[in-house]
Amino acid sequence: DTEVTQTPKHLVMGMTNKKSLKCEQHMGHRAMYWYKQKAKKPPELMFVYSYEKLSINESVPSRFSPECPNSSLLNLHLHALQPEDSALYLCASSPGRATDTQYFGPGTRLTVL
Amino acid sequence: RKEVEQDPGPFNVPEGATVAFNCTYSNSASQSFFWYRQDCRKEPKLLMSVYSSGNEDGRFTAQLNRASQYISLLIRDSKLSDSATYLCVVEGGTASKLTFGTGTRLQVTL
Numbered sequence: 001d002t003e004v005t006q007t008p009k010h011l012v013m014g015m016t017n018k019k020s021l022k023c024e025q026h027m028g029h030r031a032m033y034w035y036k037q038k039a040k041k042p043p044e045l046m047f048v049y050s051y052e053k054l055s056i057n058e059s060v061p062s063r064f065s066p067e068c069p070n071s072s073l074l075n076l077h078l079h080a081l082q083p084e085d086s087a088l089y090l091c092a093s094s095p096g097r098a099t100d101t102q103y104f105g106p107g108t109r110l111t112v113l
Numbered sequence: 114r115k116e117v118e119q120d121p122g123p124f125n126v127p128e129g130a131t132v133a134f135n136c137t138y139s140n141s142a143s144q145s146f147f148w149y150r151q152d153c154r155k156e157p158k159l160l161m162s163v164y165s166s167g168n169e170d171g172r173f174t175a176q177l178n179r180a181s182q183y184i185s186l187l188i189r190d191s192k193l194s195d196s197a198t199y200l201c202v203v204e205g206g207t208a209s210k211l212t213f214g215t216g217t218r219l220q221v222t223l
Contacts, residue, residue: 042200042213043157056210090156099145099204099211104156 003027004105006091012111015081021108023074023091032074033102034066035090043090049074050096081112114139117203119214126221130191134217136201137183145204148175148186150197151216157200160186191221 004025013019023032031050035043048056049068057066063085065077074091088107094100119136126132138146146163161168163175163184174187184203188195201214 042215044213045210048210088154097209099209101147101159101162102211103159106156109154 004091004093004103006089006105006108008108009106010109010111012113013078013081014113015083017081018077018079020078021076021089021091021110023076023105024072025093025103025105026072027093027103028071028095029093029103030071030096031094031100032068033092033094034064034074034076035092035104037088037090037107047076078110081110083112086110086112116140116205116212117201117214119199119201119217121215121217123218123220126191126219128191128193128221128223130221131187131189132191132219133185133187134199134201134219135183135185136203136214136217137181138201138203138212139182140203140205141179141182143204145211146175146177146184147202147211148173148184149200149202149213151200152197157213160199188219191219193221193223195219196221 007022034046037043046060047066052068063080067075090107091105092102094102148160149157150160151157163177167176172189176185198216200216205212
């Protein structure tokens with residue numbers, strides 16, 4: 001079963017709110033990712049966790065804070081976001097290496113007011 | 114030169130047509146290559162990995178040309194359901210991550 005789940009599906013938040021996005025996979029994958037995708041653009045890598053350790057941070061602003069509580073879960077904590085952060089946030093996982101085939105969750109569509 | 118380049122299209126083709134997309138990449142050290150398909154407002158889904166020897170899956174054929182640093186995707190007997198954006202994805206060499214092309218939009222019409 002190649003399934004990555006994400007919650008919530010949609011999120012609307014104000015610029016002073018704190019919220020979290022959640023991602024889960026039960027495929028035994030050891031690498032997990034957060035991507036941001038704006039309309040008509042490709043996914044843009046934000047963070048990579050490999051064996052529960054942060055291995056890549058693509059110079060993402062600190063208002064985005066990732067967390068990997070265990071090998072199946074990945075969170076993205078959001079605080080003091082800007083309207084330009086509105087986008088589709090995609091979680092993905094892969095068996096081990098960051099260059100293995102990645103499987104994507106359905107995404108969280110975020111709107112920042 | 115961009116790391117991964119694709120013609121954004123759109124490619125408008127009639128049902129039953131054969132259509133081909135190319136994608137060029139800049140890092141000669143790249144080892145992993147993929148085609149993903151993304152429907153409007155949905156997540157990318159793996160269509161196929163691309164191997165050095167080329168590979169075929171039903172109506173879809175992928176090829177890799179290392180000398181010219183491009184990969185291709187051929188779709189035969191296009192169906193309406195093939196309408197989507199096709200993303201070329203390449204390993205970033207020493208960066209140990211995947212890099213996505215901007216995607217090629219395909220619209221198959223009756």
